[in-house]
Amino acid sequence: MKNLLIALFLLTTLLVQGQEEAFTERVWRVNFINPGVELEMPVAEKSTFSTNVGVGYNGTYPELTYGGNGFVYIIAPFLDLQFKQLYNFKKRVAKGKQVSGNSGNFLSARIITHGPSMADNVFRKSDFDFAVGPT
Numbered sequence: 001m002k003n004l005l006i007a008l009f010l011l012t013t014l015l016v017q018g019q020e021e022a023f024t025e026r027v028w029r030v031n032f033i034n035p036g037v038e039l040e041m042p043v044a045e046k047s048t049f050s051t052n053v054g055v056g057y058n059g060t061y062p063e064l065t066y067g068g069n070g071f072v073y074i075i076a077p078f079l080d081l082q083f084k085q086l087y088n089f090k091k092r093v094a095k096g097k098q099v100s101g102n103s104g105n106f107l108s109a110r111i112i113t114h115g116p117s118m119a120d121n122v123f124r125k126s127d128f129d130f131a132v133g134p135t
Helices: 002-016 089-094
Strands: 027-031 036-044 047-058 074-086 106-114 129-134
Touching (some): 036 074
Antiparallel strands (some): 027 036, 047 074
């Protein structure tokens, strides 16, 4: 899994080199709810790849064992990778809406993984987990 993530990142970095950016732009973001730093990079005229690294909340998964009652939590470092295909820039511009910062509707695929917990109230069968899906 680690090698796959490294390969995806390197491939994306190579694709970004030399691309002319017509609509998409490189955007840095700081996230406060799940504290992290995100870099979104263009890989094509209407496609971006983002990498978000930080420490945040992780909820319930089937591999968790919890003996109490109340709020289930895990605070752990995470890596969030996402590919976005944006599809309505011209329509937004025609309506006078903003497109800076890659604003627009999109379809995407996302991989998120969490590492060893820093604080929790559950028992995990593994120190690592990941989820893959559309967003």
